[in-house]
Amino acid sequence: MSPSKPAWLPVLEQQLKENPKCLAYAFSTLSQEGDPKVRHVIHRGFTPSSLLLTTTDTRMGKPADLSHSSTIELAWWLSSTNVQFRITGQAYTIPPISSLSNEEFSRIIDGLKVRDTEESKKEWWEGKREEVWQGVSSHLRAGFARPPPGKRLEEVEDSSRWPQTVPAKSDDAEVQKLIEKAYNHFAIVAIRPEAVEFLELQPIPNRRTQWRWTKNSEVEDSGSWEEVKVVP
Numbered sequence: 001m002s003p004s005k006p007a008w009l010p011v012l013e014q015q016l017k018e019n020p021k022c023l024a025y026a027f028s029t030l031s032q033e034g035d036p037k038v039r040h041v042i043h044r045g046f047t048p049s050s051l052l053l054t055t056t057d058t059r060m061g062k063p064a065d066l067s068h069s070s071t072i073e074l075a076w077w078l079s080s081t082n083v084q085f086r087i088t089g090q091a092y093t094i095p096p097i098s099s100l101s102n103e104e105f106s107r108i109i110d111g112l113k114v115r116d117t118e119e120s121k122k123e124w125w126e127g128k129r130e131e132v133w134q135g136v137s138s139h140l141r142a143g144f145a146r147p148p149p150g151k152r153l154e155e156v157e158d159s160s161r162w163p164q165t166v167p168a169k170s171d172d173a174e175v176q177k178l179i180e181k182a183y184n185h186f187a188i189v190a191i192r193p194e195a196v197e198f199l200e201l202q203p204i205p206n207r208r209t210q211w212r213w214t215k216n217s218e219v220e221d222s223g224s225w226e227e228v229k230v231v232p
Contacts, residue, residue, distance in 0.1 A: 006225045008196040008211045009050050012085060015078050016043075025076035027054065029065035029091075037065055043076075044132050044188070049114045052191040055132060056093060059148045059185060063093040070111055072191065082201040089194040095187040097126045112192050129188050138165035144182035199232060206232035 016022070028038040039062075041054040056062045066072075070092060076085040092108045094100075100108075109120050118124050133141070142163045143149075147156035166182050167175065193213070200207040208230050215223040 006050055006193075006196075006211065007227055008193075008198065008225070009046070011198055011209075012196075013046075015081060015083055015085075019078035019080045022076075022078040022080065025074045025085075027062075028073045028075075029062060030069045030071065031061070031065050032068045037061060041189075044135070047114075047119055047128070047190070049112070049117050049119050050193070051112060051114070051119070052087070052193065053128070053132065054189045054191070055136070056187050056189050057144055057149055057185050058093070058095050058187045060150075062189065063095070063187065066091055066093050066189070074191070084197075084199040084201075086197040086199075087191070087193045087195070089192050091189055091191045093187050093189055094125050094129065096129070096184055097122045108190075112190055125188070129186065132188060133183060133186055134168045138167055141166040141168070141179075141182055141186075144185040145178050208232040 023043045024040045025043065026038050027041045028036055031037050041056075044053040044055055046052060070090040071088075072091045073086065073088045076087070078084070090111055092111050094108060097105070105122060109115055112119070114120050142165050145166055146162045153159070163178060166179055168179070170176050170179060195213065196211045198209045209227065210230055211225050211227050213223055214226050
């Protein structure tokens, strides 16, 4: 059974309905050296346990950052309604399940706190990864089949030979090899919010609402969301 929705989630879902094109947010991690790293990513949906999903290439910096420190913060501006969400929490990279040991997968499940839900199963995440893969554009899929991001151009094949599009599936054997290469680099990033802030700039005076997850010290992995309205 999936847990009930936290109070902030319907607010965010409603704002996304009113801002259907505002799917990018700034996603900040910490490098192994302790330096902040921020980039924009695309929102790819929610899970039944109210996790946020985005994607990454396993060869990029995000997975390395998150393996060092799972603590993240994101800032999300939705321009049609002049609101901002700021979300702090824990994030984990979920690559092809076959590449994870049982211990690694268990650590992710514990970190996401989905142990007693459908999201605790490997097949659920592999199914979700396939679903998201099907939903991204062929141009984006092509990026996962190209040389490793960040590698010097002089060290890789000429960019004119890079694939421009990659379908989700194909009956052609050569194209299928390219798809498998790309898909093996394709990963989901699952975000478990611990604090959410909602800033509304249209009302005068402006409004600012905060929700924070407070752990129940007597019951493992249990707690509740506390809401407070503060000065903007």
